[in-house]
Amino acid sequence: MTASTATPRRVVGMLPRSARDLLLLVGSGVPALDAALRARYPAALLVIASPWKEHRPDSATLAVRADPRHLPMPAGRFDVVLTDSMMADHPVPDDVVREVARVLRPGGAFALVVPDDGTADRPRTAAVVRLLVGNGFRVPLIARERRQVPLSFLCAVAYRER
Numbered sequence: 001m002t003a004s005t006a007t008p009r010r011v012v013g014m015l016p017r018s019a020r021d022l023l024l025l026v027g028s029g030v031p032a033l034d035a036a037l038r039a040r041y042p043a044a045l046l047v048i049a050s051p052w053k054e055h056r057p058d059s060a061t062l063a064v065r066a067d068p069r070h071l072p073m074p075a076g077r078f079d080v081v082l083t084d085s086m087m088a089d090h091p092v093p094d095d096v097v098r099e100v101a102r103v104l105r106p107g108g109a110f111a112l113v114v115p116d117d118g119t120a121d122r123p124r125t126a127a128v129v130r131l132l133v134g135n136g137f138r139v140p141l142i143a144r145e146r147r148q149v150p151l152s153f154l155c156a157v158a159y160r161e162r
Helices: 003-014 031-040 093-103 121-133
Strands: 022-026 045-049 061-064 078-084 104-116 137-148 151-160
Touching: 003 031, 003 078, 003 104, 003 137, 003 151, 022 031, 022 093, 031 045, 031 078, 078 093, 093 104, 093 121, 104 121, 121 137, 121 151
Parallel strands: 022 045, 022 078, 045 061, 078 104
Antiparallel strands: 104 151, 137 151
């Protein structure tokens, strides 16, 4: 496993296998992450919503250019939502998490990867957990992975409760 694919495989591996039919990838387009999602959920439609990148969709992928604070999707529609590093680029991550909670079905899984320099271990982890819990998520799983020195990443899976 290369450094560039370690985190996507790990995060997708942390997700439940129970996704029914619709996955949302917000602000990414990392080929390794797309491939890992497609391998775990081969029958699901993957929707990629990104304000930055153009995507080349295939028959099982729909690409939508969208602001992650205002996703053009109906409420409660997605089984799994995943973000990779997008939260660090957004000035108000609370707005993004609130919007993810809106489009995620009750009981659905939200996986996020947050870049971290590793110097503020507990404060960063606590801030991510507070952000998720404050927006109606239960957070049973949070892990840290080093991708390249000095960068490390917080990987969390949360479930929408309300």
